[in-house]
Amino acid sequence: MIHPTAIVHPSAKIADGVQIGPYSVVGEHVSIGAGTVVGPHVVIDGWTEIGQGNRIFQFASIGAPPQDLKFRGEKTTLKIGDRNTIREFVTMHLGTEDGGSETVVGNDNLFLAYSHVAHDCRVGNRVILSNGATLAGHVIVDDHAILSGLCAIHQFTRIGCHVMVAGGSMVAQDLAPYTMAQGDRAKTVGLNLVGLKRRGFTEATTRTIKKAYRLVFRSGLKVEEALERIGKELESSPELDVFVDFIKNSERGIAR
Incomplete structure (x- = not known):
């Protein structure tokens, strides 16, 4: 043929x-x-x-x-x-x-x-x-990520799993799993809840991810302090471990 x-x-x-x-x-x-x-x-x-x-x-x-x-x-x-x-x-x-x-x-x-x-x-x-x-x-792009039209990812940046990047975004720092980001330079603006639901995340798992997200992105804590509280306050799960390990191992820093 x-x-x-x-x-x-x-x-x-x-x-x-x-x-x-x-x-x-x-x-x-x-x-x-x-x-x-x-x-x-x-x-x-x-x-x-x-x-x-x-x-x-x-x-x-x-x-x-x-x-x-x-x-x-x-x-x-x-x-x-x-x-x-x-x-x-x-x-x-x-x-x-x-x-x-x-x-x-x-x-x-x-x-x-x-x-x-x-x-x-x-x-x-x-x-x-x-x-x-x-x-x-x-650049590393993990599973189930969606990069919308005309967005650009800076070299050596990592995009976590289940991330949604808005159209036209310029991404210069790592994007944590399960999040949504937009802007120039892109900031994290929320969780990709629709994507998680479509991919079968349970309500209990999503609630835990929400709590972890608020500690890292909405509490005003330093990243290290937020991760420490996650370890003390939230029950470990494979999905939560992905979120925490990604942030711990980020080399460029997390876009917050």
């Missing part, structure tokens, strides 16, 4: 059931998993591994060299998981040697038109990057 106008390097690894549309280009070191559909005018290059069941729309650029002045053509990779949807004009770049040498994208993600995943980023599972959402280098 490779269109006769497509250019596929003979050394590329193309699994059974892959479709490659007209005028697309697939480079020498690319591997594409079973059932993946590559639309017309797509360029896939570099040491790029693409899993099964993905859909890549026209004019996407996957596996190009990183936009990093230190890059000198060394072997670095882009690894994309399964069942991702990559829409028109999306760009995803290889990693850099200084950043761990790989960019990683998980499973079941949706990348809308013109969204960008830069070098050495790590995107989890079931993440949505809306139109024009941009990740600078070395």
Whole structure:
């Protein structure tokens, strides 16, 4: 199912059931998993591994060299998981040697038109990057996060799981799990309660998260003091531990 106008390097690894549309280009070191559909005018290059069941729309650029002045053509990779949807004009770049040498994208993600995943980023599972959402280098986006249109994430920033970032936001500090953020520079403005409900969080778990959120973001306490009170006053749970551990381990600081 490779269109006769497509250019596929003979050394590329193309699994059974892959479709490659007209005028697309697939480079020498690319591997594409079973059932993946590559639309017309797509360029896939570099040491790029693409899993099964993905859909890549026209004019996407996957596996190009990183936009990093230190890059000198060394072997670095882009690894994309399964069942991702990559829409028109999306760009995803290889990693850099200084950043761990790989960019990683998980499973079941949706990348809308013109969204960008830069070098050495790590995107989890079931993440949505809306139109024009941009990740600078070395960004981590955890599972179920949603980045609305035209928002930009500063390099080395981490977006926690189940976070909702409002359209047009400029994010320069880490965003704690379960929260919503907006603005330039983005601040945390509440909990993503709709998202938590949709993903099956119980009322009891949500109440605990609310209490922890108020201590960190609304009490006026220092972060260390808020975390200490959470440890003393709230019963531990896996969901609460995710919230607390994220804040404890934040390197850029939490956007409050």
